[in-house]
Amino acid sequence: LLTEAEEVAWTDGDVRARRVRRLGAIVLEERALRDPDPALVREALVAGLRAEGTGLLRWSAADRALRARLAFLHRTLGGDWPGVAEEDLLAGAADPAGWLAAPLASARRRADLAAVDAGAALRGLVGWPLAGRVDELAPERITVPSGSRIAVDYSGDRPVLPVRVQEAFGWTATPRIAGVPVLLHLLSPAGRPAAVTDDLESFWDTGYPQVRAELRGRYPKHHWPEDPRAATPTRRTGRNRPAE
Incomplete structure (x- = not known):
């Protein structure tokens, strides 16, 4: 019944990384992890985004306007224009090669998510050359x-x-x-x-x-x-x- 494991999870609004020693369901000892597994941290951050939404990222008024323009192009033209609804962005966040791949690779906590430039990430999602046509089409x-x-x-x-x-x-x-x-x-x-x-x-x-x-x-x-x-x-x- 005695186990010891690393636990990295989104708890109480932030990433919590700890090593826990248990006897069955009883926690005998726990201590913070200074260097948690990056893959587990990423999973915890994605769980946080799913729980609280993409509002955890930094959205300027211009970023929100860009998202609305992209949503219009997706509805109107479809094709290669990606969806930017909340469910689309959250699904993309879970993809290791998705629109938040680069920011999540270095993020470790909630404060790091709050520093992510959502507008720049959206432009990366659209990709070139479509990103260069947004101002022309919308x-x-x-x-x-x-x-x-x-x-x-x-x-x-x-x-x-x-x-x-x-x-x-x-x-x-x-x-x-x-x-x-x-x-x-x-x-x-x-x-x-x-x-x-x-x-x-x-x-x-x-x-x-x-x-x-x-x-x-x-x-x-x-x-x-x-x-x-x-x-x-x-x-x-x-x-x-x-x-x-």
């Missing part, structure tokens, strides 16, 4: 008619672009990303939603007249032309409004 920003470069939100099922109505004047067709029409959240001068559309051509004809009437009443100093397709887009305030 751009971080779109330039609107006013000249503003506005960030696209990929966090939902479809890419969303929040843009003020006046900055969209002159657009005659809905922009597309990887063939998918962008869902435009058209905003008032105060930045509040005035309309949502993925068919700008139809909106200018049927939805804009009502929106124009409402916004003219709320923001009389701003420019609300009758023909938005031919109007000059602007980022300016109502005090700099063009002449009617």
Whole structure:
């Protein structure tokens, strides 16, 4: 019944490595291991990721945005674009040759996971040359008619672009990303939603007249032309409004 073994496991939120001497189920003695088996440490870290999720890694806002863009490309184009859902990333973490192979090779504890650059690991997952096409196929920003470069939100099922109505004047067709029409959240001068559309051509004809009437009443100093397709887009305030 007397046994002695090395135990490396994810316990109480961190890797715990110890040598334990037992009599049956009774622990007679235990002491910390200074140099545990790297393979066992890796297994413990993977167990920690499975228990607590990839949030254990270091994710910047840009990294999370990149993950959302990659998820969109996987849904839309499939093929060689890898899945980046939580279950996909956790399965890849368990693979000795997966996306976290290099970081896990040197990590020893929770603090090491918190230092892992998740964005760099994701780019490694995508690989070359696909990583070089992310900005082309799923751009971080779109330039609107006013000249503003506005960030696209990929966090939902479809890419969303929040843009003020006046900055969209002159657009005659809905922009597309990887063939998918962008869902435009058209905003008032105060930045509040005035309309949502993925068919700008139809909106200018049927939805804009009502929106124009409402916004003219709320923001009389701003420019609300009758023909938005031919109007000059602007980022300016109502005090700099063009002449009617």
